[in-house]
Amino acid sequence: MIMISPDILCQIEKDHKEKTIKELLIKAEENWHKDIPQAKSAAIKAFNLLNKDIKAEVRAEAYAQKGISFYTELNYDSAIYYYEKATEIAVNNKLKVYRYLAITTSAMEKTGRFMDAINLIDEKINQFNRKPEELLNLLLLKLSASISIGLTENSDSILKETDSILQKNPSEKIEKSLAKLKGRYYYMTAQYEESDSIYTQLLTTYQGENNKMDIAETYLLLAQNAMEVSRFDKSSDFLIKSQAIYDSLAYEYGQANINLYTGTLLSWMGKYQDASEYIYKSLEVFKENNNRNEEMKAYYELGWIFYSMKMVERSKRYLSQALDIAQKISNINYIGNIHNVYGQLYTYLNKYDSALTHLDSAIYYHEITKNIRSISSAKFNKAIVLEKTGKKGQALELYHYSYEVDKSLQNIVGLIEGEWILGQYFYHNNNFDSAKYYYELGEKNALKIDEKYFLHKIYRGQAELNSDLNNYKKSNQFLEKSLDIQEELFNENKTLELATLETAYDLKNKEKELALLNLQKKNNEQTIALNQKTIESQRNTLIVLAIGIVVLLILSYVIFRYLKIRTKTNHQLRKLYNEIQEKQEEIIAQSEELKEANDHVNELNEFLEKRVRDRTIALENALSELDHFFYRASHDFRGPLTTLMGLVGVSKGYELPTEASNLFNKVNITVRKLDGMVKKLQAVSFLGDFDNLKSPQYIEIDSEIKRITHDVIESKSFEEKELNYEININTSIKRIIFYPVIFEICLSNLIENSLVFNNSEKVIIHIKAVKENNILKLSVQDNGIGISKEVQHDVFNMFKRTSQSSKGNGLGLYIVKKATEKLSGEIKFESNTRTGSIFTISFPLSNLEKPNKKDIPKSLITN
Incomplete structure (x- = not known):
């Protein structure tokens, strides 16, 4: 009979386990952007199967996937721990490091550690010469962190370097990743059309791949672009689409971001109460998970909302919290935004010197980021202060600058506001022709997009202008139009409040339906998991059976050849057949004996566990007695030793023969060594009673x-x-x-x-x-x-x-x-x-x- 080597069986088992881990890791990687619970389950199973015999690249990937599972739970510290473990394995085994570094820096960015991420990437770039592919990936990581905090010059430099490398070393995958970063760069520098164009192309690609996570993120980015140019309906549509996907993925960070930007959108639309509720909801998630950058944005939006509601002290408190975080994480863009709101707040308080200081700071930081819309906003607010302080020429110059920026960005609402402001400026300075010109432009644009808020203000201005021109008939006509618009706004607000109540009611019903669907989904997932376990068990059984059949076939062939050579008669074949039958019976009997032996081993294990527990208790008692012994021994030795050292000390005061003096010196040395020994025993005893x-x-x-x-x-x-x-x-x-x-x-x-x-x-x-x-x-x-x-x-x-x-x-x-x-x-x-x-x-x-x-x-x- 042929025996199979245990080494071969171990190798078969190892190969099977490694294959299973790889399949689970592929399943996890494919599902992070489609089905997070399924991806998480696969990642955890793969990690639990690891041991030191598994190949390094498989172990590194398993640690990375385990880290991603913590990342999706917003547990960034644990995620970074596993990412660093993956990176360590990659470095030690000369694997590609940038993949694991990418998820490490992503987790750092989520906790606002942008400069730490940039420094880490610089360290890796400068360590040694990199291959073009690895260098490009590291540069993309640095670009992401730089854009997040408004480092425009850094971003410009990185974009030039990456474009130069890609010309010589084209890579479709890297160009796709770079495209999303360029979209963010164009948003940062207020090039919204270019940003929209990139995001729209990427959206088509992601939809073709059914990449839900990136689809949701792209909708959110498009919503931000639309918000910046006052296309609020479009922004709202994108936010709703993004929210639906994040809800289906149960991705808490994405849901919190939707709440933040929904609140931002509502605040821009003047619905401050609803806006604050959404932002508080997002802030709770960001604070709990230490998302420092998003937490700072939430505080900034609350500061803006309470300023808009003229609740000055609460506005100051939130702006102060936002500025503190922005400075710690070096987010230059938001440092400028916060100073801009501070400037408006102090303008409202008539503290014009403080207002100008903050607005100049805002302009300084926004010029670093090169965001012309943010620069325009700060200069517009500065113009208001300059006009109030009598510097009308400077104010007019800044008004015109902001107006031209809104025109270049096609920000219609911004244009209407600028035309109303310029009309007011010229009216107050008795330049009635220019005032009339800008009022009429503003009226035309407001009617085009049905912007009633500023249309109401423009009609008021035109009524005042015509009254000063003694054209009372026309003045009354504009005043009537203003009152009609005011009444329409009042009715719309009433309608909106009613719609809000209806929406809240519908939302509660939807939440109940969603809870029921989630319960059904959970049950389905449990059923699927049970089926998967059954399938896996059946698959393992089939593999074992297949191996057994192959082994039996090999054995049968060897036995057949052996019998054919050694036996040439039917009698001998029959005899050998009978022997095989007997062997089978013996195997059955041995199987029963093994079962009995296994039961005996289990009983023996229980007995040994009890012995171990008894020995453990005895050992703990012995340790306690040992500490007590050290204490007593050191204490009992201490008295005689002290006496003996005292006598030796006294002997030095007498003139003794040389031989006696030498003896006393030797006694002194021995006693002091023994005293040192006793003090060490005291230290051991002291450490045993350390809790006190x-x-x-x-x-x-x-x-x-x-x-x-x-x-x-x-x-x-x-x-x-x-x-x-x-x-x-x-x-x-x-x-x-x-x-x-x-x-x-x-x-x-x-x-x-x-x-x-x-x-x-x-x-x-x-x-x-x-x-x-x-x-x-x-x-x-x-x-x-x-x-x-x-x-x-x-x-x-x-x-x-x-x-x-x-x-x-x-x-x-x-x-x-x-x-x-x-x-x-x-x-x-x-x-x-x-x-x-x-x-x-x-x-x-x-x-x-x-x-x-x-x-x-x-x-x-x-x-």
């Missing part, structure tokens, strides 16, 4: 290190060994909140080891203390004898000595390790028998409480 330690205190790092170093060196002087040493101390922090006892235990033991285990003519010790990312890092480097590789894995064990000639007691590094673990820290070391050792301890500071005025227990100096 009082709160941390402020430590002056430099002076504390010098004091501890001095105490340790002085404590070694009793060995009659002349120490030739050099101590270098490097600290980047002056003061820190920490446990003085733990600090002293760790540092003194490491310094003592550097002195004791050192045969150099001059002992050199480097001590370094730094604070990085809220972590205290303490390192001690020496030029000692080092630790051989054979014993490095045991150095932190209790009473472990690294060599037979060791002078230590084997407790120092054990105590340091235990003290480090008590504060959830870690200790690492590098050692070489030629160059010495460096020990590095890292303590997290985030969980430390502020110190109180209670005394901390007396320091334990371990000698």
Whole structure:
């Protein structure tokens, strides 16, 4: 009978598992933009099947897909963790890094870390020479972050570089990604027609691919463009289409963005109450998930809304919050927007100097972004202030500038407002012909698009103008038209309120229907999942059966050949057949025996688990007794040792024979070594009762290190060994909140080891203390004898000595390790028998409480 090698079976199982993981990863990647729950399920299953034997590219992709599942849940910190793991695997195995870097920087942007993302990409670009494809992808990532915060010059430079590279190295995929970024760039620089053209082409492509996520995002971008040129109906249509897709995908970030821009649209339309409700709803999501850029936009919109409602203090509060975030994340575009609203607010308060300061700041920042619409808005508001302060010539120049910008952008509502403002300007300056000209232009454009709000204002202006010209008949006609428009606006508002109530009612019914549909969808998903499990189980069974059949066929063929060669008579064949039958019966019997053995193994496992639990309890008791022993032993030894050291000290006051003096010196050395041993036992006992330690205190790092170093060196002087040493101390922090006892235990033991285990003519010790990312890092480097590789894995064990000639007691590094673990820290070391050792301890500071005025227990100096 032929036996199949276990290695072959393992390889078959490994190949099958790897194939399954790849299929799941492909399924996840294909569905992130179509069916998020299905993609998430596939990504998690793939990740759970991973082990170290799976190929590096598959492991990297599994970590990335796991990160995307957290990204869709708006858990960006976890997402970044898994993206960085994927990147690490890619770097270590020389895979393409930019794919995993792309999703890392995307998560950074979602939390407002735009400059961090740009710096990370620059670091990767400058590391070494990149292939054109990889360089292009990195440049696109940098372009995305630059556009998001209005860095126009950076964006211009990147666009030129990418276009230059693409001319020599064309790539349809990269050109498609670049097109979306160009659409965003044109929006940033107020080139809305160019932006619309790109988005419309991309929308057709995404619809052909059934790429729901990108379709929804494109509708949202088109809505923003339409909003900027006052095409509110069109913007509303795009927002509704985008919302329908995000709702079907259950993508919370997309839904929150729809609420934000719906609120923005309503605020532009003067529906401030409804606008604020949508924006508050979006703000709740953004704050919960740390979407800093979107949170800043929501605060800005609320500041604008409350300014428009003349609620000044609330407006200031929200604008202040928006400006604080905008400055932290370096969003230049919104810094300019916020200053613009501040300028309008202070104009309303008649604080014209403050208004001009903010408006000049707005113009400065918008000139950096080169957004002519934003520049025009700020200059228009500045013109109002200049007119109020008597600088009419400058005001008129800025009015004309804004009017020409609206004309170039085809912003009809902006044109009508500009014509009304210019009409008012010329009327107040007695230039009636020019006033009449702009009023008539404004009337014509307002009638063309049925813009009643400004039409009402223009009719009022024309009535006043004709009254001053003594044309009372015409003045009355315009006044009647103004009153008619005013009545129409009043009726429309009433109708709108009624429609809003009806919509709210319909919305509640729709929400109930949606809840029912979601329940049905959930049931369907559960049914599908169950079916998938059944199919997967059947597939695995079929694979095993297929393998079994192949193995049986091979065995049958080998047996047949064997029988044909060895047996040539029917009698022998019959005999062999009977033997096979007997073997089958034996296999059945063995199967039953194996089942009984398996039951016995299960019983044995339960028995062993109980033994393990009993042993664990016993071990915990033993550890507790050991801590108690250390405490009692150190306490009981301490008294006699103190007496003995006192007697030795007294002997120094007498003139003794040389032999007696030498004996007392040797006794002194032995007693002090034993005292050092006792103090280390005290430290072990103290660490066992660490939970009773009082709160941390402020430590002056430099002076504390010098004091501890001095105490340790002085404590070694009793060995009659002349120490030739050099101590270098490097600290980047002056003061820190920490446990003085733990600090002293760790540092003194490491310094003592550097002195004791050192045969150099001059002992050199480097001590370094730094604070990085809220972590205290303490390192001690020496030029000692080092630790051989054979014993490095045991150095932190209790009473472990690294060599037979060791002078230590084997407790120092054990105590340091235990003290480090008590504060959830870690200790690492590098050692070489030629160059010495460096020990590095890292303590997290985030969980430390502020110190109180209670005394901390007396320091334990371990000698």
